[in-house]
Amino acid sequence: MNEPRLIDLARTRGRPDTPARRHLARIVAAATANPAGILVDTAVRCRRRPGRRRCVGWIATRRQDLPEEIHWSCPACGDGGVARGWRQSPWSFGTAVRKLAEPAADAVAFTLPEPLYRAMEATELPDARTRRVVLGATHEEAGVRLEGAPDVVRRLQRHLASLAGRAASARRRQQVARIARLMARDLGPPPASAPGG
Numbered sequence: 001m002n003e004p005r006l007i008d009l010a011r012t013r014g015r016p017d018t019p020a021r022r023h024l025a026r027i028v029a030a031a032t033a034n035p036a037g038i039l040v041d042t043a044v045r046c047r048r049r050p051g052r053r054r055c056v057g058w059i060a061t062r063r064q065d066l067p068e069e070i071h072w073s074c075p076a077c078g079d080g081g082v083a084r085g086w087r088q089s090p091w092s093f094g095t096a097v098r099k100l101a102e103p104a105a106d107a108v109a110f111t112l113p114e115p116l117y118r119a120m121e122a123t124e125l126p127d128a129r130t131r132r133v134v135l136g137a138t139h140e141e142a143g144v145r146l147e148g149a150p151d152v153v154r155r156l157q158r159h160l161a162s163l164a165g166r167a168a169s170a171r172r173r174q175q176v177a178r179i180a181r182l183m184a185r186d187l188g189p190p191p192a193s194a195p196g197g
């Protein structure tokens, strides 16, 4: 186990963007998209390359709100750290969105293979609630699992359906179509109209 690195995001604000910072940003988003106090198997890949080969691990996080800390680690290589001062960072979901992460009886879920999840992760999403569902995804045997309130997941499904028609390349169009098919398999077809967008 390496000694965990402590990073206070409140003190590093305005620093230039680096791969390490982007990685931490993604970890903060995943941790604040999920409930506090539990271990989350995020959909974030470890970025270490021990022996010049990419680590196969996925980052696990545990967030506590008082004091404000996100503990993260890679179970495969032991890389890890503690982030503080994330609450005011642009990568952290605010309190209202964080509340949506609490387990709900009516939550719905769907699973995507990792490459399709990465494609979805890279799309511009309509709002913070749909972003929470995507960035808060967890990984499991079958792939990457996305879960959220039915109306939010439905909005995400409509968004994907709308992207299919304006994808820039044939490859992109195929990806979007495959995502739409897998969502429809798990959730049923997308609703035709959008109450409130």
Ligand SMILES: [Zn+2]
Pocket (backbone or CB within 6 Å): 046, 047, 048, 055, 056, 057, 074, 075, 076, 077, 078, 079
């Ligand atoms: Zn690792």
